[in-house]
Amino acid sequence: MIAKRAGNLALSAALVALGLLMIAPILWVFVTTILPAEQRFALPPKWIPTEFDFSAFGKVFDLIPFWKMLLNSIVITGVITLGAVTTSVLAAYAFSRMEFRGRNALFILFLAGLMIPQQITIIPVFIAMRELGLVDTRASVFLPFLVNALGIFLLRQYMLSIPRELDDAARVDGAGRLTILWRIILPLARPAIVALSIFLFQVYWNDFFWPNVFLSSPDKLTLPLGLVSLQGAQGESEAVVVFAAITLIVAPLLLIFLFFQRALVDSIASSGVKG
Structure with a gap:
């Protein structure tokens, strides 16, 4: 002992x-x-x-339009997170609960998409956005990510662990598919949905590549782009101003994690138990 x-x-x-x-x-x-x-x-x-x-924080606001960049990051990241989670929930429910022709083949295609680096698709996506007239708009950044293959895969695997007997009991009571999804599947899959939301938010909050390709107007830049422009503006000046900008960018992620850490831990724990 x-x-x-x-x-x-x-x-x-x-x-x-x-x-x-x-x-x-x-x-x-x-x-x-x-x-x-x-x-x-x-x-x-x-x-x-x-x-x-705290003077370094004031210099950040003087050198870059921080509040506009913060708003752009919130809008783009929020739309991607909400849209990707919504489509992932609906697709995962279909793949885990519904029988239809070509289901397995279609799911394999989604999984195949995980093996293709997103940077490889930049040229066709850019051409599509240019033809739609969306280059240098927020929509050009968030539209390509409203469907997330990894989110579909994770939620499908989680929903498969939910007993189908619950669906059968709900159907006996006259519930339709949307009612079953809303009242049974979503509450039980809440830990996985929260974990996926946190993951997507932090990935696209920190994303530099796609906004750098599609956005050019100063009033439409996101915070990662602002950090790079701040480094250029600083030149050989104090690095502490860049540190202040990093602190302001990282702070929302830390707050989100602290606020949702219980749900994230519950997701990991329940996944381990059910796995």
Whole structure:
């Protein structure tokens, strides 16, 4: 018993040390941003500030249209997340609960799409957006991602673990497919849906490649593009301004994770139990 407790204590200490090591760069960036100028890059680094200087954040707002970029990122990422989750739920329900000709072949085609790097499709997608007159609009960034093959696959696998007896019981009571989906499948699949939403949000919030291809107007740029333009504006100036911008960009992701971490952990745990 003593040996087991000692082993658990050692494992916990190792995990805590690993966690601190992982968050140390993020913490250093944030602390450096709010330190006075003479303390920012001291050796050894100062981890606990006693004096504060928030002027770097003000310089971010002076150098780039931060609020417009924030709005663009929120709109684009929000539309992609909502649209991709909606189509993934509907498609996953069809693939897991409905029998129709060509179902397996169609699902294999979706899976095949996961093996194609998105960058390879940039030319045909760009041509399609140009023909539609959508280049340099938010729609050109979010339209290609309203269907997500990975989301369909993950939710289908999760829905397959939900007993079909629940569907049969609902049909006896006169429920249709949409009622079953809304009242039975969605509540039971909530952890997986939340996990997928968080994953999609953080991926497209940080996306640089696609907005950089389709957006050119300064008032339509997203935050990752703004960070690059800020680095160009700074030149050889203080790196702390870039650190401040990074802090502002990362903060929403941290808040979302903290707010939904219970649902994310429940999703991982329930997936492990059902798997």
